[in-house]
Amino acid sequence: MKHTPETTxxxxxxxxxxxxxxxxxxxxxxxxxxxxxxxxxxxxDLLADHFEVFLPAHPGFxxxxxxxxVNCVTDYAWHYVDLMDHFGWDHVxxxxxxxxxxxxxxxxxxxxxxxxxxxxxxxxxxxxxxxPMAELFGDDLDDLRERLYFDPDSPAVEESMPTTRNDPRxxxxxxxxxxxxxxxxxxxxxxxxxxxxxxxIECPVRILWGRYDRLIPVxxxxxxxxxxxxxxxxxxxxxxxMLPFEHSERLCREIVxxxxxxx
Amino acid sequence: MRVFVSQLPGPQALTERxxxxxxxxxxxxxxDGVASAPGAGRAGGNPHTSLLQAGILARETSRVKIxxxxxxxxxxxxxxxxxxxxxWIQQTSHERLIAGFGLGGVEQYEQSRLNPASASDRFRxxxxxxxxxxxxxxxxxxxxxxxxxxxxxxxxxxxxxxxxTTGPAEKDFFDLAAPLSSGYVLPALIDAKTATKGAKGFRKxxxxxxxxxxxxxxxxxxxxxxxxxxxxxxxxxSAWLQPWQQTCLRDAFREPPGLFSPRTIAKQTRxxxxxxxxxxxxxxISAGHFALVGSPESVQEQxxxxxxxxxxTTVVGLxxxxxxxxxxxxxxxxxxxxxxxxNL
Numbered sequence: 001m002k003h004t005p006e007t008t009x010x011x012x013x014x015x016x017x018x019x020x021x022x023x024x025x026x027x028x029x030x031x032x033x034x035x036x037x038x039x040x041x042x043x044x045d046l047l048a049d050h051f052e053v054f055l056p057a058h059p060g061f062x063x064x065x066x067x068x069x070v071n072c073v074t075d076y077a078w079h080y081v082d083l084m085d086h087f088g089w090d091h092v093x094x095x096x097x098x099x100x101x102x103x104x105x106x107x108x109x110x111x112x113x114x115x116x117x118x119x120x121x122x123x124x125x126x127x128x129x130x131x132p133m134a135e136l137f138g139d140d141l142d143d144l145r146e147r148l149y150f151d152p153d154s155p156a157v158e159e160s161m162p163t164t165r166n167d168p169r170x171x172x173x174x175x176x177x178x179x180x181x182x183x184x185x186x187x188x189x190x191x192x193x194x195x196x197x198x199x200x201i202e203c204p205v206r207i208l209w210g211r212y213d214r215l216i217p218v219x220x221x222x223x224x225x226x227x228x229x230x231x232x233x234x235x236x237x238x239x240x241x242m243l244p245f246e247h248s249e250r251l252c253r254e255i256v257x258x259x260x261x262x263x
Numbered sequence: 264m265r266v267f268v269s270q271l272p273g274p275q276a277l278t279e280r281x282x283x284x285x286x287x288x289x290x291x292x293x294x295d296g297v298a299s300a301p302g303a304g305r306a307g308g309n310p311h312t313s314l315l316q317a318g319i320l321a322r323e324t325s326r327v328k329i330x331x332x333x334x335x336x337x338x339x340x341x342x343x344x345x346x347x348x349x350x351w352i353q354q355t356s357h358e359r360l361i362a363g364f365g366l367g368g369v370e371q372y373e374q375s376r377l378n379p380a381s382a383s384d385r386f387r388x389x390x391x392x393x394x395x396x397x398x399x400x401x402x403x404x405x406x407x408x409x410x411x412x413x414x415x416x417x418x419x420x421x422x423x424x425x426x427x428t429t430g431p432a433e434k435d436f437f438d439l440a441a442p443l444s445s446g447y448v449l450p451a452l453i454d455a456k457t458a459t460k461g462a463k464g465f466r467k468x469x470x471x472x473x474x475x476x477x478x479x480x481x482x483x484x485x486x487x488x489x490x491x492x493x494x495x496x497x498x499x500x501s502a503w504l505q506p507w508q509q510t511c512l513r514d515a516f517r518e519p520p521g522l523f524s525p526r527t528i529a530k531q532t533r534x535x536x537x538x539x540x541x542x543x544x545x546x547x548i549s550a551g552h553f554a555l556v557g558s559p560e561s562v563q564e565q566x567x568x569x570x571x572x573x574x575x576t577t578v579v580g581l582x583x584x585x586x587x588x589x590x591x592x593x594x595x596x597x598x599x600x601x602x603x604x605x606n607l
Contacts (some may be wrong), residue, residue: 137520171529178380182521185380
């Protein structure tokens with residue numbers, strides 16, 4: 001890792017919130033997935049070459065508190081409105097992966113002027129009856145691995161999730177699962193009202209998806225590209241759900257180009 | 264100390280009639296109670312089927328206590344209706360009913376889509392509502408987070424049954440259950456050391472939260488099989504154990520996210536690997552008292568040692584499990600009643 005990230009805690013509207021930040025430059029808000037990638041990874045380090053990356057842990061994840069006051073992903077989005085107020089951000093780019101992508105969309109619906117650009121990476125939040133999301137809450141780690149990665153034997157697996165019941169990361173993974181279930185058990189990982197509000201997203205949106213995402217099918221990305229006014233879709237071949245770990249370099253290049261580009 | 268008869272049959276192992284046959288036998292042989300779990304028979308975990316079972320047992324038996332164990336309270340559509348049904352059974356059975364509640368299992372949450380993260384709060388509120396109607400102290404309206412209820416009746420639905428709770432032997436469950444119940448049912452399939460720790464933990468939580476109350480019931484569930492000799496008993500037990508583990512017990516310790524704390528779920532996951540859901544070795548089963556198997560003398564010896572350690576007020580013997588046929592279960596219950604019960 002080139003950067004030396006710093007983890008601190010801030011009070012966001014009464015919730016003790018863990019934030020890891022690293023790099024310099026324009027602030028970039030990264031909203032993590034249900035997997036709870038709240039520790040600084042190679043992927044965050046690559047982004048930090050170009051931005052000051054802010055990586056908060058959602059309430060209930062890692063050492064962030066306040067899950068008892070959260071009931072849905074819209075509550076997470078309001079939490080990030082409060083976080084933007086805390087840091088005095090009027091207009092920042094947001095990158096959201098999976099659960100974080102869903103949160104990013106809700107945030108952009110609530111406060112369209114405050115998101116300068118939005119990157120959605122294999123985002124949850126939308127239910128397509130003909131292409132539903134697969135099961136995330138099972139506890140068979142081998143099944144989950146098959147579902148999440150294009151290549152379940154890739155080194156990216158070891159980097160990003162517990163692989164056995166004795167893995168020291170298991171507790172944090174269970175904690176992340178608990179928080180995700182609180183907001184996404186039913187309706188299952190989506191907000192049925194969100195599709196009708198996607199038109200409210202004003203900023204340019206870049207949608208990045210793995211062709212072989214077996215958790216959230218690529219058709220969801222295509223649906224979002226059609227419904228969000230100013231959105232483009234890029235599909236990664238030979239990729240599954242875990243793009244930040246499976247294709248870190250290319251994904252970062254796409255994000256940097258999009259966020260720093262004219263459009 | 265009391266001994267109840269219960270069963271945890273595998274798929275298609277027993278009919279509802281068989282379950283009644285075993286309950287009547289227990290009643291006639293002097294056991295203190297019979298217990299039914301929602302998953303037993305074909306109830307499939309439906310809490311209302313548990314109440315129906317209890318109602319039928321009240322009719323089919325004359326003297327034993329009737330314990331409904333681990334009825335999923337958060338899944339009850341209407342706690343007031345359940346309170347009414349329980350009071351009705353309690354009255355017609357001449358106060359032989361014990362209502363055992365738990366948070367339910369993973370299948371119930373997957374099927375109902377009820378959010379497990381809300382289960383503890385639903386559990387607490389459901390019991391609050393039930394106690395309200397049982398005590399006859401109804402306000403005109405009950406406004407909870409999950410249930411609202413107009414209470415036109417001004418009479419109590421009495422008598423109320425004693426409440427037992429079933430859940431993991433962990434602090435977060437004890438903190439939930441101790442203020443709400445008069446008894447704690449240890450999970451089946453765990454070893455005596457874990458059960459001892461759990462029994463102590465619940466007693467401690469209970470005395471801390473309810474210092475004025477009588478000591479709580481602590482209920483130990485354990486599979487029991489009494490054969491003619493050690494060898495014949497183990498031969499039969501081993502033949503039933505493996506298919507039982509492969510079918511019914513695979514998910515016995517699986518919990519949906521949010522039902523308990525992540526720490527408790529992590530512990531349950533590890534416990535599953537050291538429980539009767541997975542342990543197959545005869546020596547390990549005997550040493551851990553996961554099940555009491557052997558000749559009458561052996562079973563009595565194992566039972567005495569485990570009781571010394573766990574100090575339960577009630578033992579719920581699982582005298583039928585897996586694919587054990589009803590005839591073997593009857594013989595098992597008779598042997599226990601004749602050769603072990605008198606010596607307890």
